[in-house]
Amino acid sequence: MVSPASPPSNGPAERGLKNRDDTKVYLVGGGVAALAAAVFLIRDGHVPGKNITILEALDRLGGSLDGAGSPEGGYVVRGGRMMEAEYRCTYDLFSSIPTLDKSRTVTEEILAWNRILQTGSKARLVRAGKKIDTPPFGLHESHILALERLTLEPEGLLGSSSIADQFDTSFFETNFWLMWCTTFAFQPWHSAVEFKRYLARFLHMVDGFAELKGIMRTVYNQYDSLVRPLKAWLDERGVQYRYGARVTHLAFTDSATDRRVERIVVDTAGRATDIAVGADDYVIVTLGSMTEASSLGGNDAPAPLAPMGGGGAWSLWRSIAQGRPEFGAPAAFADHVDLSKWLSFTATLHDPTFFDRVRDFTGNIPGEGGLITFADSNWLMSIVLPHQPHFIGQPDDITVFWGYGLHVDRPGNFVAKPMADCSGRELMTELLGHLHLAADQEKILGAATVIPCMMPFITSQFLKRSKGDRPAVVPAGWSNLGFIGQFVELPDDVVFTVEYSVRSAQEAVATLLNLKTHPRPVYKGAFDPRVLLGAVAALHAQPI
Secondary structure (H helix, E strand, O other), X not given: OOOXXXXXXXXXXXXXXXXXXXXXXXXXXXXXXXHHHHHHHHHOOOOOHHXXXXXXXXXXXXXOOOOEEEOOOEEEOOOOOOEOOOOHHHHHHHOOOEOOOOOOEHHHHHHHHHHHOOOOOOOXXXXXXXXXXXXXXXXXXHHHHHHHHHHHOOHHHHOOOEOOOOOOHHHHXXXXXXXXXXXXXXXXXXXXXXXXXXXXXXXXXXXXXXXXXXXXXXXOOHHHHHHHHHHHHHHHOOOEEEEOEEEEEEEEEEOOOOEEEEEEXXXXXXXXXXXXXXXXXXXXXXXXOOOOOOEEOEOOEOOOOOOOOOOOHHHHHHHHHOOOHHHOOOHHHHOOHHHHOEEEEEEEEOOOHHHHHHHHHHOOOOOOOOEEEEOOOOOOEEEEOOOOOXXXXXXXXXXXXXXXXXXXXXXXXXXXXXXXXXXXXXXXXXXXXXOOOHHHHHHHHHOEEEEEEEEOXXXXXXXXXXXXXXXXXXXXXXXXXXXXXXXXXXXXXXXXXXXXHHHHHHHHHHHHOOOOOOOOOOOOHHHOHHHHHHHHHHHHOOOX
């Protein structure tokens, strides 16, 4: 499953690679895709670290893999990315990256950790205050046939249809849909093609899905477990960072014989500067952003929906895509906030009561159970209680958990307000209502700091799209420009995963530098008879 830690240590000349001592590479955006690209440039392409510059508009790296805060003010994670055994590019990348204490690689740490603490939910769904252990999928035969047809149907025949176009309304009332949509954050109006890719990509997890078997996690939040070790490795190799550097435009040489980036326009504190791109240089851009325009609330304040249209990753994509269809169609993803937004929240607790009650109710210790979804919730609220501590340096008497809701504009069951308009205290009040913990409410609320986070674009990568809306990693005819992240086209793999970002980075570097180290093929369980039989048996196990 895991590739070797790194290529042989002999130099590029001995391995027949081009000497890159004078090559400069500019990475636009500082998320995990850009950090991965920097590693692959150094490890596989032998570009000197000092020749790589990451241009990041914010004051820190990591992008959507964030984690910040303090016990006093409250911790914040906008989301948590699940992993599984077939994240081939991710484990390849992190097999080269030591943990912060340098005791082993990050890949070794992740694999060892998940052998110790294996996910096995005993309360994946909760209804009327009662847990459902291993919920039956509840599928009609017509639903199963539709799922099987969708898995096999060519993407071209699905076009820009939605998931709702492929199923009757009763499908969206099944336990299967409740578990699938909350695990992966799908909505009925999202792309049928993306839903199909998820079905195919995670077919090997259908058997055991009701218990979240096979789901893997990092020891800490992903910023501490993934981003910090990546940055430490890049620091040691002299990679350059420019924070507060917002790239607003790329200037091109665009002739019949030469299509390339010649200049990068950067805004730093309101001052525009240009970076000249040399003949042997490369520019790799992270397109779009799931977490752009995110806003935070507080215990007594909701998270506002930030105004759209400010400069950022979406503005840059719009700028460079004008008149260049090979750069994709950002409007397909950025212009539908009402269809892509949802709200998450992070709770920092100074009292163990809540964690004790949930542990006793579910039968799972923190970190073992995974996602808990409240099926009766008007907001379709879910929570995750991770293993503690969730942050490096988190005090022993502090616990942290995360939750989110998919229906943020509906009034709550216990708080008569839309989720989007609720303060942290109100979100926690709603959650305690679903858990029937009214007797402990005052004690729990008095010791909790709950921070809501509104994310306008968080599922924009799932929106309905047409062929060409997502550009190729290296657009045809362009010699020094690559695109990475969640909004490029990678056949067979699925967005909203760390794996997708890392795969895009590895493919961009290998293609631009003409290397042999392209990503390993996406795992396809449908070609394994054991996987196929297990999935079919699970779907048919308890039909209505």
